[in-house]
Amino acid sequence: MNKYLELALLFAFVLAETVGMWRIFSKCGRKGWLAAIPMLRRYQMGLCAGRDAEGRQLALLESGVAVGIFSCIFFKTGSVSYMVAAFLLLLLIIPYTIFSIRVYFGLCDAFGRNRFWVVPWVLCDWLCALIWGFGSDFKTAEGYPFDDEDAAPEVSGIEADLTAPGLSINITRRTAMSLFKRKVLLRDIHLIIPMGHMVLLLGGSGSGKTTFLNAVTGYEKANAVITLGDSNVYKEYNSMKYDIGFVPQQDLVRGSDTVYRTLSDAASLRLPADMKSDKRRERINEVLDTFGLTPVKSSLVDKLSGGQRKRLSIAMEYISDPTLFILDEPDSGLDGVMARALFEKLRVIANSGKIVIVITHTPDRVADLFDDVVVIAKDAKRTGRLAYYGSVYDARIFFGKKSMEEILMSVNRREEGGEGRADEFVRKYSALAAGGEV
Amino acid sequence: MDTAIRHTGRVRQTFVYLGKLFRMFIFRNDWKVMPMAAFISGLVSFVVGKKMNVSMEGTLRGAFAFSCICIWNGFFNSIQVICRERPIIKREHRSGLHMTSYVFAHMLYQAFLCACQAGITLTVMMVAKVKMPATGYVTNAMVDMFFTMFLITYAADMVALFISALVKNTTTAMTVVPFLLIFQLIFSGGFFSLTGNAYKLSYLTVSKWGLTALCAQGEYNSLPMTSLWTSMSKMRSMEIEGEKPVDEMLDYITASKRKDELMLECASNNQEKKYESSMENVLRCWRNLGIFIVLFSFMSIVMLEFIDLDRR
Structure with a gap:
């Protein structure tokens, strides 16, 4: 097929989809003209479908697919550039289709339609866009948008006193x-x-x-x-x-070190550099006592019970008081x-x-x-x-x-x-x- | 609150972590990399050792095999060391850990491991009676050999350390290793003749510089080439018009004691400039391996500086 004919066909499909999506966006209470902007169109579709994360991914993938399609049209068939472009296009089309299906599922829910509609959407999206956009039977489902709630005001106007102790x-x-x-x-x-x-x-x-x-x-x-x-x-x-001591949820401690060494290394990082070594040892022993770890101070961390390991994790932060x-x-x-x-x-x-x-x-x-x-x-x-x-x-x-x-x-x-x-x-x-x- | 309190600096932190790594060497069985190095080099010495530094083909094969051992050792020394404790590093970074200290501690510790492995490999080679180079081009022959093997192992180690700093978990790291190894093997230039862009890519492999240094030290260009003689020997029984000309020719060469001369003559027509035995060539290989070490350790630091961006 002639290159220009291919381009003309592609343009006609995109135009038909744009017109259909314009109407769909309007039905969903969004700005219809956003359908005319290629990448934003996918994102808005995701929003209409209540799947904004997928919509964003789809928008990004669409840009890659578009580049791939144009490259395939312009490069000479059989050339290395054509093969590379075709290979990349193939790689992109797989996630593009998956994300499209996810968004179409959301769109079916939003319009209260059977999910089998996803199949025609995947096969011929421009035609589905026209049918859903201009068909008077295709309206958003009752209660759409589903997560619309009476939101609290964004700002309360309250401020905490910065000079207060604490x-x-x-x-x-x-x-x-x-x-x-x-x-x-x-x-x-x-x-x-x-x-x-x-x-x-x-x-x-x-x-x-x-x-x-x-x-x-x-x-x-x-x-x-x-x-x-x-x-x-x-x-x-x-x-x-x-x-400020922050003890994370997981016990992020090296299992192959001893309890004392783990705490002493934590002390090296967190305590002042000029602290005398006997003071430092005193502090380590004090913290070991506080958290009941003195009897196991020579044990490997791997050998500790869950509770002991948790206490060690806390002790590592508490060491700097x-x-x-x-x-x-x-x-x-x-x-x-x-x-x-x-x-x-x-x-x-x-x-x-x-x-x-x-x-x-x-x-x-x-x-x-x-x-x-x-x-x-x-x-x-x-x-x-x-x-x-x-x-x-x-x-x-x-x-x-x-x-x-x-x-x-x-x-x-x-x-x-x-x-x-x-x-x-x-x-x-x-x-x-x-x-x-x- | 005193805001002018000084906390542990980079140098002291380096030693804190170095101590930690050596304790792990003992307690976490990291020492097992040593017998592993001995076992692999034993196997390779058994298979390719006899011909190494004896003939051109044997030297190329041996140098390739031994540089692969070094790369293997280097990769497995450090491919998991950072990624397996990534959440711990993130926590420690939050408490004031400097990534330069952390990576530098690893560099020192890995240098120790690599030096031990290079020493073990050389010892195994000597025990297996692999012929060692007679001439040292920078220092003496054994020290040169040790240093080359150490640099190959250490450069591969730093590449793996970078991968370990780049990826988020051990599964990904171990998935990347085979690809790295294949890249090193294919683009070393030892077994596959590379041309054009493929040849340029070989400059980016540790194996190319390791192989080149080992061949240069083994005096590759001065060794006899045996492949022609071996091929012709296989054709001894070939008959042309009722006669066996190849058999007759080989018998004549053997009888006139000119076999070695033929093999050397054959070698002189197959010399490779890149394996030239000279101090400049060996130093150039060492320098390039050194660039790998510096570059990848620097990139490891850069990658780890972004550790706070890791998602929970």
């Missing part, structure tokens, strides 16, 4: 870029944690708890001002990082008795004037040990928001629940088996913090 957190936004979209992971979180408090950080999976903690420690900077005592955590990060001590699920893998004993140790640390923040998924067995609870919840836009900060006792009244796990269920999204009341509590807490009526 940890002042003022996070305006924490965003992350993903392909073409800037996603807001956290928004509008303002609170002050006094010294000597042990705080429970509560939130469902993916609500942004770890992102919040990383923002607080300055490890992943947000649009925020965080102060610990008189120091600005972000501005003085290089020195402040030694004053941090003012702010953060632990991400320190009780994972521990039985109730061991977990309780561990949290009691953390309580003792908090009582010595430190701030201890803990994430745990089984909070009720140790709830009495905490002073405060911070509840982070995913709002209607899937952004982590502050749904509550206050005492454990008041939290039960605020949420009208008897236990921490019930509180968690109330803010978890419906698709996660929760009550989906996150936005309600975000609004309620904003009003409470602003001194208004609840």
